[in-house]
Amino acid sequence: MSGADKIIEKILSDARKASEDIIAKAQANAEALVARAKADAEKEAAAQLEKSEKEAQDIKRRMMSVAELDGRKHLLSCKQQVIEEAFEAAKQALESLETEPYRALVKRLILENAQGGDEILCAGKDAAVFSGDFIAAVNEELGAAQRGSVRLSDERVNIxxxxxxxxxxxxRNCSFEALLRMVREEAEPRVAAILFG
Known part of the structure; x- marks a missing residue:
């Protein structure tokens, strides 16, 4: 081998070695990039999965809250309906009283509320309840208590x-509607406690 061949061989050998080193470094860099990209992708996938799970939990929590709120609203509505029915039943019981118990109730209400000189306005259907004898008996008790007297008006009211x-x-409105409204405002919490413990 001549000196020129040796130089060429040396240059080629050095070039091969340099190219192998460059290829090895490039391959190592490529593997490192792939590993880093894979790790980043796994990290991003894990973050996305965690975010999705958190969002799913948030959605579930919100749906449960809405369902609980709807359930409480429905229960409250049912309770209010039961209370409404209880007061409606009380009103119907008052309206269906026989004449004598009805007169006794009305008499007590007049005696509690009359201030003397008052005029009684009743519903047309109740005119017979407020007979002359009934008004005379009421006035006798009012007079004994020195509270004047009352008289029945010819005017009728829609109660x-x-x-x-x-x-x-x-x-002074002593209609069943007004009396039940006043009683309801005072008694509704107690009625609810009795009905729903």
Whole structure:
């Protein structure tokens, strides 16, 4: 081998070695890039999975909250309906009283609310309840208590039962509707406690 061949062989050998080193480094860099990209992709996939699971849990929690709220609203609505039915039953019981118990109730209400000189306005269907004898008996008790007297008006009012007391300065609504409304405001919490413990 001549000197020129040796030089060429040396250059080729060095070039091969350099190219092998470059290829090895490039391959190592490529493997490192692939490993880093794979790790980043796995990390991103795990983050996305965690985010999706968290979002799913949030959606589930919101749906449960909405369902619980709807359930409470429905239960409250049912309870209010039961209370409404209880007060409606009380109103119907008052309206269906026989004449004598009805007169006793109305008499007590008049005696509790009359201030003397009042005029009694009743529903048309109740005119017979407020007979002359009934008014005389009421006035006898009012007079004994020195509270004046009442008289039955010819005017009728649109109520289901009870009466309205009218004086020169005011009206006192003693209709069943008004009385039940007042009782309901005071008693509804107790009624709810009794019905629903």
């Amino acid at each position: 289901s039962g009870g009466f309205v007391l009218r004086s020169e300065t005011m009206e």
